[in-house]
Amino acid sequence: MFSILVLLSDPATGLSADKPFNNPSNWGGTGLFEIPNARILDDGELRLGFATADPYDWYVLGIGVLPFLECDIRYTEINEMPSGLPEFGDFKDKAFDVKLQLVPESRYLPAVALGLQDVEGTELFSSKYIALSRQIYPFDFTVGAGTGRLNGIHAPFTDRFGLFAGIEWAVNDRLTMAAEYSPIDYAEDPRPVRALPEGTDSSINVGMKLKLTSALSVGMSWQRGDTLGFMGHLRFPLGKPLLPKRPDPKEWRFLVKQPHWRLTSQQMVDGALNDLIKTRKFTNIEVSVEGRSLIAEVENNRYLSNTKAAGRAFRILLHYANSDMRKLVVKLSRRGIPVISVSVTPQHLRDYLTARLSMDLFRELIEVVPAEPSSDLPPDTVASQSTSLLTEYGIDPQVTTIFDQTTAELQSRFSLIPHATLQPWVGNALVGRLDIPLYSNVDASTDLPPEPVRSDTWKYADSGAAFARLMDDQVLKLSDRIYSRLSSGYLERMYAGVGGELLTFIGDGSFAVGLEADWVRKREPDELFGLQDVDSHTILGNIYYYFSPLNLTLQTQVGRFLAGDEGFRFQMTRRYDTGAQMGFWLSLTDTEDLTGFNKGYEDKGMFIQIPLSMFFNSETRRQFAYSVSPWTRDVGATVDHWQSL
Incomplete structure (x- = not known):
């Protein structure tokens, strides 16, 4: 131990990155096998995996939420350990872990991390720890101290925490060897999960981890002195596409334009309109010449990035703009309502595209303002437009998972969702989504409260085909900064209203405030259109803050929720350059009037949205969405809106 501490204090030999030692442990978090280290997943990286060391099986999901924060979800099954209910087989447990890297490794300091294990769920495997890691490449040394399960074998001078230590050796770019001392005392595990009541033969674990590809890794270990362990994990960055995108066609046509080439206003309008239509990436297109400005108003229905959509439109405008044009303007709209107006001079755009102008300087020369509500065009304006009634359609897969309230068994449902959206007039959308189940093993046995709001979700997951949504949604732009929405119909799978x-x-757009309210009636689980005689309503104030350096949106809701509980709901959403999003929510409400398992509960969970364009070389706005929470209960519940403002 003393020699490791000496190495940790040596400022001359350490490196300053977590790679290649930010590998998964048995339980999914970054670490060795049973112990954590001070390394974390890369920012925006997602890790899925499985590990086994008899009698334990772990199914894990890890996310690098922020540059200094890692969160992990794990689902544990203990073989041959009865759950207490014969129909549900072996014992199963779910847990949520958090690791905060207080200090990244530098020349003079080791990496330092604080962690909380099993902070939500049964807390049968809970612990708190501090870990220090130091690279002396190709080795990485870790020491740490923990409480809870990591205090199973006490430190020699105190019983308040246990010590752990480990060493990793990067043999090459793909292979890492590891050895650790684990303080876990299996004989002292809580009785429901005491799978090894006699304890273990050894506290030393050794093994190896091998990267087969940049995305796939496997591992093998000898643990507890008598057990062979295996693991396999997939990891990929949410901020980078897995396949390079096919470049937009005709990228450089504007370079071949001759200086003497001059088009009439109508020719500019018709040419740009025709090219914007042919891209098949825009709808509700209007192109006009107003004075010496060439303007395109478009609705982006293909690019996940509005910046990329605006860039495509700008290049088309630049190709058709004659020498009289002093400004190019792209207005991005939503359902025909202009939202953002971006303008630049043709010369500045040309200089940027030909690398004569830097990105930073170009950003300063672009003007971005809220778009004015649509009005009649000036008399001297030349304009042409193209509109589309059917703006979106397709068939999407959907995966739903539910934890049984009694046994914590993970149950799932797979379905196909045919969907279509019509836009009959400006700001309006008619939405239809049909849920067709293909597989479901959902079969809960929960004793429900008298008037469940969300705790009976399993009834709907175990039902047949039904409309997930059949509704009308109208958005109005009341001024350049004020928007409103009115929705009606079958708003979601469980509620209509x-x-x-x-x-x-407010200000530069980083802050926003609002108000929302819903009056809904509960739907029948096994009917297409049937409604129950159960009403509910919400009245919620909304506060938003957008932190641009991390592309982070913070939302606070306050008011009355569906079950009648009053209080707060907090949500954090991180968006990445690919359009992928992930986030967390937490509700703190007054549950005194609620009954059973709802009383005193705080609803929380995480969600992720992965754009399908990450897996293809073409652009699409379609996404795969998934959310998970420890329990499906009635606290802090809201209506699942199709689109919020």
């Missing part, structure tokens, strides 16, 4: 929202942006 009406709802409205008002939102206003």
